[in-house]
Each structure stands twice: as structure tokens, then as C-alpha cells.
Amino acid sequence: MLAGIARLTALGLCRSFLPRGFQRQNSFIFTLSYPRRNLHLSKWRAASENAIKTLGYDINIRHNPPQGFFIREATFVDIEEITDLWFKSFNDRRYISSKFFDVAMPESQATRDFLRDLLSMSIRVGPSKLVTHVVEDLSNDGKIVACGQFSPPQPDGPVDLPFPQFPKEWDPEIADALWGKKSDSRALLLGKQPHWWGIFVLVDTEYQRKGLAFPLMDWACHQADATGTPMYGIGTPMGYPYWKKHFGFRERKMLDFPVRPETYGVYYMVSIVRPPRVAGTSSIVQV
Numbered sequence: 001m002l003a004g005i006a007r008l009t010a011l012g013l014c015r016s017f018l019p020r021g022f023q024r025q026n027s028f029i030f031t032l033s034y035p036r037r038n039l040h041l042s043k044w045r046a047a048s049e050n051a052i053k054t055l056g057y058d059i060n061i062r063h064n065p066p067q068g069f070f071i072r073e074a075t076f077v078d079i080e081e082i083t084d085l086w087f088k089s090f091n092d093r094r095y096i097s098s099k100f101f102d103v104a105m106p107e108s109q110a111t112r113d114f115l116r117d118l119l120s121m122s123i124r125v126g127p128s129k130l131v132t133h134v135v136e137d138l139s140n141d142g143k144i145v146a147c148g149q150f151s152p153p154q155p156d157g158p159v160d161l162p163f164p165q166f167p168k169e170w171d172p173e174i175a176d177a178l179w180g181k182k183s184d185s186r187a188l189l190l191g192k193q194p195h196w197w198g199i200f201v202l203v204d205t206e207y208q209r210k211g212l213a214f215p216l217m218d219w220a221c222h223q224a225d226a227t228g229t230p231m232y233g234i235g236t237p238m239g240y241p242y243w244k245k246h247f248g249f250r251e252r253k254m255l256d257f258p259v260r261p262e263t264y265g266v267y268y269m270v271s272i273v274r275p276p277r278v279a280g281t282s283s284i285v286q287v
């Protein structure tokens with residue numbers, strides 16, 4: 001047992017000298033042969049037709065972040081940072097004029113607990129159903145400054161995901177319109193057609209306009225094009241013009257939220273669909 005403790009302590013010490021990306025590779029903590037094992041793993045992955053089925057995406061399609069940033073898959077260790085990022089992205093009143101998210105998902109302990117549960121369920125279901133990527137600022141100790149979550153295509157269309165209970169303090173009508181079945185027009189727009197689903201993209205307000213949302217969505221669009229599948233998403237008033245301009249999404253359905261004259265007034269989002277592009281051309285496949 002003492003030998004075991006000594007070995008784990010030594011591994012912990014070694015691990016603390018590694019870059020943060022490696023520290024978070026849970027598999028490394030338990031093995032000394034990480035590089036060799038990973039080499040075998042990547043060979044196996046590249047060679048195996050089943051890899052896409054298992055992972056839900058093609059590992060040969062890589063992210064292309066701006067210099068000084070690194071993109072990797074999120075792990076349980078990141079949940080706290082992603083929760084903070086959620087508020088920095090949606091609730092920063094210095095940059096976002098609408099009070100909608102302050103009302104729908106106020107920055108409170110209950111909302112934090114909800115987001116923690118949501119993220120932990122998302123990571124637990126695995127990349128064949130949900131893949132969450134984080135962008136690290138390498139000049140700031142790998143701080144997580146952006147995050148994107150996508151669901152790869154499922155064989156029979158819409159994917160059902162585990163979901164935590166809404167906090168009691170939330171306005172139930174708004175919560176239902178934002179997270180419930182009403183907001184999810186995927187089945188209506190795409191039927192049982194397999195599709196990618198852009199669930200959310202968060203960018204720390206201090207890091208917006210640096211090209212960080214772009215590589216997250218660009219990766220997913222390349223994945224979608226490689227398999228000829230459309231991409232579905234819901235855009236905020238701030239987000240959807242961006243997705244439309246840079247990625248070719250089209251507005252498909254307006255989502256109205258309950259009117260609350262005493263707080264945010266009126267708010268809407270838009271269901272958007274991006275048809276896949278034919279590989280190697282700019283032609284769009286009709287969906």
C-alpha cells in the first residue's frame with residue numbers, strides 16, 4: 001500500500017509540471033506510458049472505421065484556433081470554469097443590452113448547480129452523443145475562455161439527452177421556452193434526418209472578436225460536410241447573424257419568449273439550419 005501511495009505521489013508531482021492540457025488527460029494520471037500508449041491509440045483510431053461511430057466525429061478533422069490558443073475536449077475538471085464562462089458570456093451586462101439571461105438564468109447558486117449538473121451529464125454521455133470543446137488561453141495559464149458543445153448525428157435523427165431539473169427560483173414559463181420541447185424545433189425542421197446540433201457556444205466577453213467562436217463552429221461544420229449532414233442550432237440575437245454570415249446558416253423559425261415588460265420586455269431567438277456543403281466546392285446540398 002505504501003508503495004502505491006509513493007507511486008501516486010510521484011505521478012502527481014510529475015503531473016504538476018506538465019502543461020495544463022496534459023494534466024487534464026485523466027488517462028495520464030494512471031499510466032507512465034502515456035506517449036507510447038497514445039501513439040498506438042491514434043494509429044488505431046485512424047485505421048478503424050468504427051472510430052467515428054465510437055467518438056461521434058472524425059479525429060482527422062482538427063481545430064484551427066488563432067495563435068496563442070489551444071482547443072481540446074472538456075473533462076469533468078473543467079466544469080467549474082465552464083460554469084463561470086457561461087455567465088461571462090451570457091450575463092455580462094457591460095456588453096449585452098438585453099436583461100433576458102439575467103431573468104431566465106440569473107447568476108445564482110441554483111443556476112450554478114443546474115449548469116454543473118448539465119455539464120457533468122453532458123460529459124458523462126460521451127462524444128458519440130455530445131462533444132464539448134474548450135478553448136484555452138495559453139498566455140494565461142490555460143484559462144478557459146471559450147467553449148462549444150455539439151451533438152453529432154444520430155442514426156434516427158433527434159437525440160434525447162439527460163437533463164437536470166429546472167431550479168425552483170426560475171420563471172417556469174421562460175425556462176420551458178428556453179430549454180423545453182417548445183424551443184426544440186429540430187424534429188419539425190429536420191424530421192428523422194441525421195444532423196449535427198450546435199447546442200451552445202460561449203465566449204468570455206473579454207475575449208470576443210478574437211476569432212475564438214470561429215474554430216469551434218468551423219470544426220463542427222467540417223464534420224457535418226464530411227458526412228453530408230445538416231447542422232441545426234438556435235441563435236441568440238447576437239449569435240445568429242454571425243452564424244449566418246460566416247457559416248451559411250439560414251433562419252428557419254422564430255422562437256418568441258414570454259413577454260416580461262417589467263424586466264427584459266420582449267426577447268426572441270431563431271432556429272437556424274446550415275445545409276452541408278459538397279466536399280471541395282462551395283455548393284450547398286438542399287435539405
Ligand SMILES: CC(C)(COP(=O)(O)OP(=O)(O)OC[C@H]1O[C@@H](n2cnc3c(N)ncnc32)[C@H](O)[C@@H]1OP(=O)(O)O)[C@@H](O)C(=O)NCCC(=O)NCCS
Binds near residue numbers: 207211213
Ligand atoms: C456570438 C459570439 C459567439 C461570437 O464569438 P466571437 O468569438 O466574438 O466571434 P469571432 O471573434 O470569431 O467573430 C466576431 C467578429 O470579430 C471579428 N474578428 C475575429 N477575429 C478578429 C480579430 N483578431 N480582430 C478583430 N476582429 C476580429 C470577426 O470577423 C467577426 O466580425 P463580423 O461578424 O462583423 O465579421 C459571441 O459574441 C458570444 O459568445 N456572445 C454571447 C453569447 C451568445 O450569444 N452566444 C451565441 C449563442 S447562439
